[in-house]
Amino acid sequence: MKTTETPAPLPAEPGATVTKTDPGPPGPAPRRKKDGAVLNVFSHGMLILWAFMVGMPLVWAVLTSFKDDNSIFSSPWSLPDTLHFENWSRAWTDANMSGYFLNTVVVVGGSLIGTLVLGSMAAYVLARFDFPGNRFIYYLFIAGMSFPIMLALVPLFYVVNNMGLLNTIHGLILVYIAYSLPFTVFFLTAFFRSLPTSVAEAAFVDGASHARTFFQIMLPMAKPGLISVGIFNFLGQWNQYMLPTVLNTDPDKRVLTQGLVQLAASQGYKGDWSGLFAGLVMAMLPVLAAYIIFQRQVVQGLTAGALK
Numbered sequence: 001m002k003t004t005e006t007p008a009p010l011p012a013e014p015g016a017t018v019t020k021t022d023p024g025p026p027g028p029a030p031r032r033k034k035d036g037a038v039l040n041v042f043s044h045g046m047l048i049l050w051a052f053m054v055g056m057p058l059v060w061a062v063l064t065s066f067k068d069d070n071s072i073f074s075s076p077w078s079l080p081d082t083l084h085f086e087n088w089s090r091a092w093t094d095a096n097m098s099g100y101f102l103n104t105v106v107v108v109g110g111s112l113i114g115t116l117v118l119g120s121m122a123a124y125v126l127a128r129f130d131f132p133g134n135r136f137i138y139y140l141f142i143a144g145m146s147f148p149i150m151l152a153l154v155p156l157f158y159v160v161n162n163m164g165l166l167n168t169i170h171g172l173i174l175v176y177i178a179y180s181l182p183f184t185v186f187f188l189t190a191f192f193r194s195l196p197t198s199v200a201e202a203a204f205v206d207g208a209s210h211a212r213t214f215f216q217i218m219l220p221m222a223k224p225g226l227i228s229v230g231i232f233n234f235l236g237q238w239n240q241y242m243l244p245t246v247l248n249t250d251p252d253k254r255v256l257t258q259g260l261v262q263l264a265a266s267q268g269y270k271g272d273w274s275g276l277f278a279g280l281v282m283a284m285l286p287v288l289a290a291y292i293i294f295q296r297q298v299v300q301g302l303t304a305g306a307l308k
Helices: 028-064 069-074 086-093 097-130 133-146 150-161 169-192 199-204 210-221 222-236 242-247 255-272 273-307
Strands: none
Touching: 028 086, 028 273, 069 273, 086 133, 097 133, 097 169, 097 210, 097 222, 097 255, 133 150, 133 169, 133 222, 150 169, 150 199, 150 242, 169 222, 199 210, 222 242, 222 273, 255 273
């Protein structure tokens, strides 16, 4: 059997120029690059449109709060000629926004601290310890997230009334804590499961108790998750209207959402629309400030479980 050998190429003569054939770039690459650029422009355009739709009403409300009543109706889209700070002072004092604001800070502050403390402890136990009924308790918290609060208003009213907590600040705090615990436990349980166990095991080897390991080691490691769930609970509790309307009928102990409804009714009849917009902006500013300050921590908390 004979084999055919391919003859070797002849060497190039001295002084001859050797040209190489460039195959060129593959065909689909420019098309993919063009499609990616179009998608990038489309996504940025949608984000800009969404930012305009969300931010424009907020800016308009802030500008309107510094106008007088005539300018609000005659030129609603123009800038205020002069800044009427008396609108804010009138809403703060005459409409009792100061009292509503103080009650809301006390209620939301107390309920937020209680929710984070109790929720983090329950989530840590459910995430780190195996015991009979662990999954049942966990799914019970998840079921609490899907239970409509409207169905519990009537029995909740009678329970709070029988406990002597109706029309009280601490009664409203306890209800807010119970309302926010299911989501807090669900969120922090997944976060505690993503944390490394080697640090806690090293603390146990050094003789640390379970309580000391939780409060001094695991809780600081869960700071991004605590800030994220704290922001969500703050937004929900600050804007809560249904629960205080049913459980808090004392005019001196109304929270900010109840005060805004009262302000809208009273100022609407009086025609004091500038004072009404000033009160609305007062209620809106703490929420915006909390998100602007902690927006980076919120994003870190939401992505920490995936990154770890």
